[in-house]
Amino acid sequence: MTDPLPEPFFSGPGLDRADALRADEAALHRLAEGSSARQLKWSDGLPLLSVDGELQWEPTSRPELFLGFDGEVARFSAIEDVRADARAAFPLMALLHSGDAPLFAAALSLARWHSRHRFCANCGHLTKIVRGGWSRSCPACGAEHYPRVDPVVIMLVEFDGRLLLGRQSQYPPGRYSALAGFVEVGENLEAAVAREIYEEAGINVRNIRYVASQPWPFPSSLMIGCQAEAESDGLRIDRAELEDARWFGREEVDEALAGAAGASFLPPPKTAIARTLLECWLAA
Ligand SMILES: [Zn+2]
Secondary structure (H helix, E strand, C coil), X not given: CCCCCCCCCCCCCCCECCHHHHCCHHHHHHHHHCCCCEEECEECCEECECCCCCECEEECCCCCEEEEEECCEEEEECCCCCCCCHHHHHHHHHHCCHHHHHHHHHHHHHHHHHHHCCECCCCCCECEEXXXXXXXXXXXXXXXXXXXXXXXXXXXXXXXXXXXXXXXXXXXXXXXXXXXXXXXXXXXXXXXXXXHHHHHHCCCEEEEEEEEEEEECCCCEEEEEEEEEECCCCCCCCCCCXXXXXXECHHHHHHHHCCCCCCCXXXXXXXXXXXXHHHHHHHC
């Protein structure tokens, strides 16, 4: 029997979001006032963790956002002045318990969206929170606004048993990871994958397929992991986007993920879907 493929960090159901309750303001009110209701604690613009990496909760005082049910417990959060910078959150992510990661991602993205989207994008009027925090409604023009999700394609490119990985100048020394880029309007995922690889590395790809996805709450990306086959291995690297890009053999990837001394590159961290894509590729 083979092990199941690894699931990306931040992925999973997290908790029951109870969408049907969101429209019932009176019911949400009663839930928030219940003795078992809990509100997420924040510290310095990020959800607060225990030393064991678990989210910290307290009795509800400002239940602005209904996150959902964790068993019988109704979980809430408040709108915070969020510091949703991945680099500031890296030490916290290393500590964060994987079972709490989906809820961490949802609470962080949601709070960040509210703190940055108080006014109607259509008419400029102050909007109000509705649906337990999963929407904002404009009393002046009637427009409804929803928390945004920004799709990003991130992909492994294979040619003759080797993988193309690149590095950006802000990466730690030696790190190589999967190429990635935002999906543009009017583009499907396959077109975005092909365009990004051509722009960054100058190669054409075929047989693009989806592998796995991951919410990335800095501030609201959805990372869509794919794999593609290159038609050739001659690179033309866009140095404005990438400091370097190279082909790596299976053995090099295996050694890097195992953290072997003398490995030819430093792999992406365990919280990154790029790491999961590499693990899936090795397991295939
Ligand atoms: Zn409006």
